[in-house]
Amino acid sequence: MKIDIKKIPPQKKEFKTSLDGLTLEGEFYRDNNLVKIEARLYGQVEVECNKCANTFIREIDDELKLIITNQIYNGFDDEYDVIEIFSQLIDFDDIITSEIESIKLDFDNICESCQMNEI
Numbered sequence: 001m002k003i004d005i006k007k008i009p010p011q012k013k014e015f016k017t018s019l020d021g022l023t024l025e026g027e028f029y030r031d032n033n034l035v036k037i038e039a040r041l042y043g044q045v046e047v048e049c050n051k052c053a054n055t056f057i058r059e060i061d062d063e064l065k066l067i068i069t070n071q072i073y074n075g076f077d078d079e080y081d082v083i084e085i086f087s088q089l090i091d092f093d094d095i096i097t098s099e100i101e102s103i104k105l106d107f108d109n110i111c112e113s114c115q116m117n118e119i
C-alpha cells in the first residue's frame, strides 16, 4: 500500500495493510509537514534462534508510533520513531519490511528448547 503524503488528511484515518504474515493496523494523519502513524503490528515472523540457529515462528504484537516526513527532520521525539523518506509516497510495505528486518535482528530471538535449557 502506497499513499501520497499530500493526500493524507489532518483528521485521523483508519487503515489496515498486510505483508508477509504481518498486519499493520491503526490510524494516520497529517500534522503540518509530518505524517503521524499510530498502529499495532501483529502476526508471525520466522526468525533464527540466536543460540542454536534453528528457525522458529515468533508471535509479534507491537505498538508502533511513527513520524514520516519527506523533509529534513531536526526535531526530536521521545514517543515517535522518525522515518525520513525521499519521495512523496509513503510505502507501508517498506515500513513493515523494515520492522521485519529489525525483529529478525532482535537479540531476544531464542527458541523454546534453548529457553528450556537455560532454566
Ligand SMILES: [Zn+2]
Residues within 6 Å of the ligand: 049, 050, 051, 052, 053, 054, 110, 111, 112, 113, 114, 115
Ligand atoms: Zn535455539
